[in-house]
Amino acid sequence: xxxxxxxxxxxxxxxxxxxxxxxxxxxxxxxxxxxxxxxxxxxxxxxxxxxxxxxxxxxxxxxxxxxxxxxxxxxxxxxxxxxxxxxxxxxxxxxxxxxxxxxxxxxxxxxxxxxxxxxxxxxxxxxxxxxxxxxxxxxxxxxxxxxxxxxxxxxxxxxxxxxxxxxxxxxxxxxxxxxxxxxxxxxxxxxxxxxxxxxxxxxxxxxxxxxxxxxxxxxxxxxxxxxxxxxxxxxxxxxxxxxxxxxxxxxxxxxxxxxxxxxxxxxxxxxxxxxxxxxxxxxxxxxxxxxxxxxx
Numbered sequence: 001x002x003x004x005x006x007x008x009x010x011x012x013x014x015x016x017x018x019x020x021x022x023x024x025x026x027x028x029x030x031x032x033x034x035x036x037x038x039x040x041x042x043x044x045x046x047x048x049x050x051x052x053x054x055x056x057x058x059x060x061x062x063x064x065x066x067x068x069x070x071x072x073x074x075x076x077x078x079x080x081x082x083x084x085x086x087x088x089x090x091x092x093x094x095x096x097x098x099x100x101x102x103x104x105x106x107x108x109x110x111x112x113x114x115x116x117x118x119x120x121x122x123x124x125x126x127x128x129x130x131x132x133x134x135x136x137x138x139x140x141x142x143x144x145x146x147x148x149x150x151x152x153x154x155x156x157x158x159x160x161x162x163x164x165x166x167x168x169x170x171x172x173x174x175x176x177x178x179x180x181x182x183x184x185x186x187x188x189x190x191x192x193x194x195x196x197x198x199x200x201x202x203x204x205x206x207x208x209x210x211x212x213x214x215x216x217x218x219x220x221x222x223x224x225x226x227x228x229x230x231x232x233x234x235x236x237x238x239x240x241x242x243x244x245x246x247x248x249x250x251x252x253x254x255x256x257x258x259x260x261x262x263x264x265x266x267x268x269x270x271x272x273x274x275x276x277x278x279x280x281x282x283x284x285x286x287x288x289x290x291x292x293x294x295x296x
Contacts, residue, residue, distance in 0.1 A: 087146025200283025
């Protein structure tokens, strides 16, 4: 059990104890490695084909979980098809993990997408792939093949998703906006982390946003999540408390899904939305207001 009293987060030891379940054809348990290799090549990252947790199926964040034509997440039918082909049902216990410049960078986006389509039992490996590899847990190069299943999604549950119009209303209503990007992105010094292609024409942040960089919610030594007490202190330091509605955003919605998860699943905030359009939408929109420099 982790320090967080929730089934949404599991330890490497727990996953290790369930490896037989993850490798079985029975769809009760499924394990998914979610990454975007094109942006993690410079990270300490073990590609799926060079070694993954036994029984894990690979989902590519951009190719499998997104629609490149609409620049959106999968629609409901495509999400159902993806899971069906992977041998997953809506009743499966799905555990997600990944690497990246931030542990579980893309796995948490997948978690948010699974919740958007109403998957009840989805969990995340604390510390992600980096923790698994660094602690010498078993790796496999065998790609599992599972019998396709029928997956029926529910939702979508729009209460966990923010659109541009919702952000505009949040600004007007004083709803806290959490910008999870680096301080350099927040101030407008840079528009995107080096080497990443999704960008905007302007740098800065949404008016009134508070900056809580994603790296600050994780322990430096192993990439696991900080304790509930430490996490609450991070948000309270910028004036955000549990009784408030909150909107998280980043550049394209993946890092912000990490802090959506922290606020919603680890700290139990009741009303948290992830603005997946994020800075690539807001920063490219003509006449959308922005601020630069440090938060006031």
